[in-house]
Amino acid sequence: xxxxxxxxxxxxxxxxxxxxxxxxxxxxxxxxxxxxxxxxxxxxxxxxxxxxxxxxxxxxxxxxxxxxxxxxxxxxxxxxxxxxxxxxxxxxxxxxxxxxxxxxxxxxxxxxxxxxxxxxxxxxxxxxxxxxxxxxxxxxxxxxxxxxxxxxxxxxxxxxxxxxxxxxxxxxxxxxxxxxxxxxxxxxxxxxxxxxxxxxxxxxxxxxxxxxxxxxxxxxxxxxxxxxxxxxxxxxxxxxxxxxxxxxxxxxxxxxxxxxxxxxxxxxxxxxxxxxxxxxxxxxxxxxxxxxxxxxxxxxxxxxxxxxxxxxxxxxxxxxxxxxxxxxxxxxxxxxxxxxxxxxxxxxxxxxxxxxxxxxxxxxxxxxxxxxxxxxxxxxxxxxxxxxxxxxxxxxxxxxxxxxxxxxxxxxxxxxxxxxxxxxxxxxxxxxxxxxxxxxxxxxxxxxxxxx
Ligand code: PHE
Ligand code: NA
Numbered sequence: 531x532x533x534x535x536x537x538x539x540x541x542x543x544x545x546x547x548x549x550x551x552x553x554x555x556x557x558x559x560x561x562x563x564x565x566x567x568x569x570x571x572x573x574x575x576x577x578x579x580x581x582x583x584x585x586x587x588x589x590x591x592x593x594x595x596x597x598x599x600x601x602x603x604x605x606x607x608x609x610x611x612x613x614x615x616x617x618x619x620x621x622x623x624x625x626x627x628x629x630x631x632x633x634x635x636x637x638x639x640x641x642x643x644x645x646x647x648x649x650x651x652x653x654x655x656x657x658x659x660x661x662x663x664x665x666x667x668x669x670x671x672x673x674x675x676x677x678x679x680x681x682x683x684x685x686x687x688x689x690x691x692x693x694x695x696x697x698x699x700x701x702x703x704x705x706x707x708x709x710x711x712x713x714x715x716x717x718x719x720x721x722x723x724x725x726x727x728x729x730x731x732x733x734x735x736x737x738x739x740x741x742x743x744x745x746x747x748x749x750x751x752x753x754x755x756x757x758x759x760x761x762x763x764x765x766x767x768x769x770x771x772x773x774x775x776x777x778x779x780x781x782x783x784x785x786x787x788x789x790x791x792x793x794x795x796x797x798x799x800x801x802x803x804x805x806x807x808x809x810x811x812x813x814x815x816x817x818x819x820x821x822x823x824x825x826x827x828x829x830x831x832x833x834x835x836x837x838x839x840x841x842x843x844x845x846x847x848x849x850x851x852x853x854x855x856x857x858x859x860x861x862x863x864x865x866x867x868x869x870x871x872x873x874x875x876x877x878x879x880x881x882x883x884x885x886x887x888x889x890x891x892x893x894x895x896x897x898x899x900x901x902x903x904x905x906x907x908x909x910x911x912x913x914x915x916x917x918x919x920x921x922x923x924x925x926x927x928x929x930x931x932x933x934x935x936x937x938x939x940x941x942x943x944x945x946x947x948x949x950x951x952x953x954x955x956x957x958x959x960x961x962x963x964x965x966x967x968x969x970x971x972x973x974x975x976x977x978x979x980x981x982x
Contacts, residue, residue, distance in 0.1 A: 534599060535690040536771045542695035543770060544779055546852070549698040550762050551787040552705060553849030554635055555755035557842045560791040561798040562816035563751050565809045567744050570732035573795075575744050579752040580788055583954060586946045587758050587910050588780040590917045593928045595767030596776070601859035602761030605768070609921060617912045621761030622860050624905035626876075628760065629853040630884035631897040633682065636846035637674030637888070638818060639839050641665050646836030651826035655807065658823035662815055671888035676881060681847060683877035686854045687870045690769050694851055701848045706790070708841045713796045715834070721803030728809065729799045746961040749954065750903050755787055759906030762852045765859050773932035777939060797838070801825070814894070817842070892977050899969055903962035911955035918947035 537543040564572050598605035603618035610617070642665070645651060652658050665671065685693045716722060737744060753759050767776070798821055802809045805824035812820045825835035854873060861872040887893040917925045926940045933939070 534769070536769045538691045538695055540774065542691070542699065543766065544782055545698040545702045546694050546848075547757075547763065547766050547779070547783050548786050549702045549845075549848030550757045550766065550852030551755065551783055551849070552702070552790050553755075553757075553845045554632065554639075554842065555751070555849075556787065556791040557709075557794040557845060558635065558639075558814075558817055559751065560755065561795050561809075562813055563747060564729070564795055565816060566813060567747055568733070568736045568740065569728045569809075570730055571734075571736040571740070572744055572748060573729070573792075574732045575737060575741070576748040576751060577788070579745075579748050579954075580756070580784055582946070583749065583951050584752045584756045584758065585780055585784050586943055586951055587753075587914060588756060588763055588784060589776060589929065589943060590910075590913055590925070590947065591758065591761070591763035592767040592776045592780060593917070593925050594913065595764035596770050596773075597924070597928045599768045601768065601863045602764045602856065603860050604863045605761075605764055606916075609924075610916060614916055614920065617909065617916065618761070620905055620909040620912065621759070621764070622857055624901050624909060625760045625762075625853045625856045626880060627883070627897050627901040627905070629682075629850060629857075630880045631887040631894050632846065632850055632853065633678045633880065634671060634675045634884050634887045634894065636678045636843060636850060637671060637676075638662075638665055639842040639846060640678060641670065641674050642818065642822065642839040643836050643843060645822075646825065646832045646834075646839060649832040651822045651832060651835055653823055653826040655819065655823055658819045658826070659815070662818045662822070665818070666891050667889055672885060675884055675888045678847070678850070679877050679881045679884075682850045682854050683873045685847075685851050686858055687873045689869055690855075694855060697851070698848050701844050705841055705845050705848070706786075708837060709790060709793050709797065712834070712838060712841070713793050716797045716800040719800045719804040721805075722800040725799035725803040725809075726796075728803070729795050742961070745954075746903075746958045746965075749958040750907060750962060753906050753910055754902050755791060756784060757849065757852060759908070759910035760853065761856045761909070765856045766852065768859070775932045776929060777933060801828070804828075890977075890981075892974065895969060896974060899962070899966045904959060904966055907955055907959050907962065911952065911959060914947045914951050914955065918944055918952065 537546070594605050594609065598608045600608060602621040606618035607615045652661055685697050687693065757763060798817065799809055801824045802820055805827045807820045807824055822835060825831035828834060854876065857876050858869065858872045861867040861876070862869060887897060922944045926944065929940055929943070930936050
């Protein structure tokens with residue numbers, strides 16, 4: 531077999547990991563989760579979870595990847611015995627399902643770039659809602675889903691150094707620069723003051739009375755946004771040739787991802803408040819309906835909107851390639867398939883699985899609530915148990931390579947994993963699984979009744 535690929539530079543690895551982390555999760559999902567769960571109250575819980583759960587779990591994935599130099603399935607086969615070897619499957623399955631619908635949503639964002647350039651956003655919420663309906667479901671959505679998937683295949687087919695590393699060196703700086711520009715613009719708007727108050731001053735009463743819904747939602751968001759539970763960080767770390775400070779790298783990634791989600795809020799809320807459109811109740815349609823309607827009200831709104839959705843599209847692309855790489859590296863490592871046919875086959879299969887989501891928006895929830903709410907968190911939970919309780923010494927040893935003065939970091943990490951992380955993740959898996967069951971027997975059953 532050919533020699534395993536690796537990153538050309540340290541910056542390449544970090545930018546790829548940041549490119550994976552920064553995506554639809556930050557700019558599409560984060561603002562509407564904030565809106566749905568009470569503004570700043572959600573923000574506070576979310577920040578705590580990034581620190582207390584997100585950071586330790588990034589390290590878990592890094593250690594597993596660098597130590598084994600394998601895709602998630604191969605990595606667990608090397609490290610574990612018996613049932614533990616199966617955890618890798620949870621990751622690869624989650625990745626497959628998530629990219630299938632992630633590409634559909636990314637296709638909408640590409641379509642909204644074109645609508646902006648054509649000056650076609652509509653100002654009233656009803657018209658904007660209809661426009662979104664036409665973009666989100668039907669033949670157009672299938673076509674843009676296909677276009678996006680082809681772009682993903684094209685990059686990943688070129689490999690780690692010439693495909694992924696090269697593309698993120700352009701995409702990540704562009705995303706950051708454009709978002710900062712948009713945030714500065716949003717700061718000058720009339721509604722900015724009111725928006726900041728809503729976004730930034732938490733009402734601790736809201737947290738206390740709603741924590742059973744805020745906590746699982748914020749935890750699922752923390753996992754999704756950091757690209758955890760799907761083996762992306764395992765896979766990307768598996769291409770690290772040398773020993774470097776993984777804790778430092780994890781810190782940079784968590785910090786930039788959080789900063790960018792936060793910045794997305796600094797853009798979305800002032801625009802919404804200025805246009806007098808409520809931030810709280812739009813759900814997944816927030817940026818496509820409410821924000822697009824707000825752009826229609828602003829001078830040069832079409833161009834601004836095209837820039838905004840352009841950033842979202844690029845961010846989605848740099849995330850989607852990381853998911854594709856997980857499943858691709860699995861086929862390469864475990865089945866000896868060549869990279870180019872592997873990406874073509876996987877892209878085609880994921881395209882097909884995503885088609886229902888492009889035809890009816892309810893399938894976004896069918897996939898998302900299961901893969902993101904349950905599988906992702908389950909994968910992270912199982913891997914944390916494995917590292918914390920089964921192979922802690924090996925993990926500590928691996929973390930220690932490349933850190934000259936580890937102090938109590940390693941021990942704190944293992945104990946954080948052993949009890950608080952595990953308890954929190956069990957609760958989240960249970961609550962989200964229950965939620966999903968409610969969805970399948972409720973909304974989805976009703977949909978099946980009407981449509982079959
Ligand atoms: N982190 C990405 C985002 O915020 C989504 C993602 C999840 C990407 C899991 C890869 C793996 O959009
Ligand atoms: Na993210």
